[in-house]
Amino acid sequence: MQKQPQVKVSAMVDRIRSTLSPERLAGADRMRAVNMRYIGLTRDAKIADELELFEDQIAAYDPNAPDVPDEKRILGIVGPSGTGKTRALVQHTRMRPTMQAWFDQYSYERRPLLWMNAPSPCSPLALGLEGLHALGYPVAKNIREKQAWILFRAQLKHYGVPFVVIDEAQHIIENASRPELAKISDALKNVVQMPDFPVRLILAGVEPLDKLLNLPQLKTRSKPIEFTPIGSEPPEDQYFEGDFGVTMLSTSVSDVIVKHAGLKRSGEIDDNLISRLLHASGRRFGVAIQLTRAAVRFAFHEGRGAVFRSHFELAYAASSGCAAQRNIFTLDNRWQEILPDEAFLAKRRDHDEPWETEHKIEQRFVAKRGERP
Incomplete structure (x- = not known):
C-alpha cells in the first residue's frame, strides 16, 4: 500500500467546517471569540515583570563579555491544576513582540519561542528527545542521553531560540530517581x-515542580511564581472589599458574560451562585472561568440574550458528569458537602477504598478560604 502524505491541519479543519451548517459555524466562531479573551489578575504583573527581565538580559547579552552568574534565568509557574497557569503563559507569550515569529535576511522564518510538554514518564533522555522533536529536528533511534542534550543546545542556537517553555514540568520530578534528577537539573542548568x-527557561506545572526548582543546581537560577486558589490570599493591592473570592470571581463572571459574550447577566447570577461556582471549581480560577464560558455556550445554543442559573446547572452537569441530585447548582442545601471532583459518583461503593489504597489514589485537595494547597 502506498504511504499517504501527511494531512495539513488547515485542510482537516476546512473539511470539518464544510460539513457544518452556517448556523453551527457562526456559533462555533462566536464561542471561539469568547474563549480567546483573557482575564488578568494581580499575578499577571509578576509574570510580565519576569518576562521583561528575560528580554532585558538577552538584549544586553555580549558573547565577548564574561557570563554573569547571578542572573535568574529560569521562571517557575507553580500551582494546582486548573488555576490558569498555561492560559496565562499563552497570553503573555502571545503579546510580547520578542516571542513572535520573524523572517531573517534570507527569508527564513525564525521562531524565538519553543513550547514543549514534559513527557510522562520522564527521563533525562526522554526530555532531551522531546525538545528535539519540538524543534522539528529528526532524531536517530540510537541516540544517547548526553548526545541528545548536546544536540538540543546546538539546535536552540542554530534556530535562534532564546525562550523555552516546558509545560507539565512536574513530570520531570514525579517518578525520577535521585541520579535522574541530578542529570536533568544539570541538563537544564547547561x-x-x-x-x-x-536561553531563558520557563517551567510550568503542579506540585512537585516546586521541589524541582529547589534542587541545588536550579534554586539560585530560578524565580518561582505561585498560582493559588481563589480567595486563599488577599489581593496585594487590597482592591477588592468584603469576601475577596466572591467579589473577584463575580467581577470576572460579568466580564465573560457581558464584555466577552455580549450577553446580559440575569439577576439569578447572585452571590449565592458565585459561591457555588467557587466551590464547584475548587476555588481554581481557570476552572471557574471554563464553567462560566460553558454556561455562555448553553445560552448561545438556546438563543437567549442573558445567562441564567439553569445554564450553570447544565454547564456543571456536562463538565462533571454528575447525577442530578449531586449538582452543586441545583441543590437547595448541603451543596457545600459535595466534593467537586467526586460529584459524578452517585454513591461510594464499599470496595472502592481498598482499590484506591492499593493504587495510591489520593483525594484531590479542595481549598477553603484561608487554606493553602
Missing part, C-alpha cells in the same frame, strides 16, 4: 548557561 547563546 541550557541556560550556554557560553555562546543566551
Whole structure:
C-alpha cells in the first residue's frame, strides 16, 4: 500500500467546517471569540515583570563579555491544576513582540519561542528527545542521553531560540530517581548557561515542580511564581472589599458574560451562585472561568440574550458528569458537602477504598478560604 502524505491541519479543519451548517459555524466562531479573551489578575504583573527581565538580559547579552552568574534565568509557574497557569503563559507569550515569529535576511522564518510538554514518564533522555522533536529536528533511534542534550543546545542556537517553555514540568520530578534528577537539573542548568547563546527557561506545572526548582543546581537560577486558589490570599493591592473570592470571581463572571459574550447577566447570577461556582471549581480560577464560558455556550445554543442559573446547572452537569441530585447548582442545601471532583459518583461503593489504597489514589485537595494547597 502506498504511504499517504501527511494531512495539513488547515485542510482537516476546512473539511470539518464544510460539513457544518452556517448556523453551527457562526456559533462555533462566536464561542471561539469568547474563549480567546483573557482575564488578568494581580499575578499577571509578576509574570510580565519576569518576562521583561528575560528580554532585558538577552538584549544586553555580549558573547565577548564574561557570563554573569547571578542572573535568574529560569521562571517557575507553580500551582494546582486548573488555576490558569498555561492560559496565562499563552497570553503573555502571545503579546510580547520578542516571542513572535520573524523572517531573517534570507527569508527564513525564525521562531524565538519553543513550547514543549514534559513527557510522562520522564527521563533525562526522554526530555532531551522531546525538545528535539519540538524543534522539528529528526532524531536517530540510537541516540544517547548526553548526545541528545548536546544536540538540543546546538539546535536552540542554530534556530535562534532564546525562550523555552516546558509545560507539565512536574513530570520531570514525579517518578525520577535521585541520579535522574541530578542529570536533568544539570541538563537544564547547561541550557541556560550556554557560553555562546543566551536561553531563558520557563517551567510550568503542579506540585512537585516546586521541589524541582529547589534542587541545588536550579534554586539560585530560578524565580518561582505561585498560582493559588481563589480567595486563599488577599489581593496585594487590597482592591477588592468584603469576601475577596466572591467579589473577584463575580467581577470576572460579568466580564465573560457581558464584555466577552455580549450577553446580559440575569439577576439569578447572585452571590449565592458565585459561591457555588467557587466551590464547584475548587476555588481554581481557570476552572471557574471554563464553567462560566460553558454556561455562555448553553445560552448561545438556546438563543437567549442573558445567562441564567439553569445554564450553570447544565454547564456543571456536562463538565462533571454528575447525577442530578449531586449538582452543586441545583441543590437547595448541603451543596457545600459535595466534593467537586467526586460529584459524578452517585454513591461510594464499599470496595472502592481498598482499590484506591492499593493504587495510591489520593483525594484531590479542595481549598477553603484561608487554606493553602
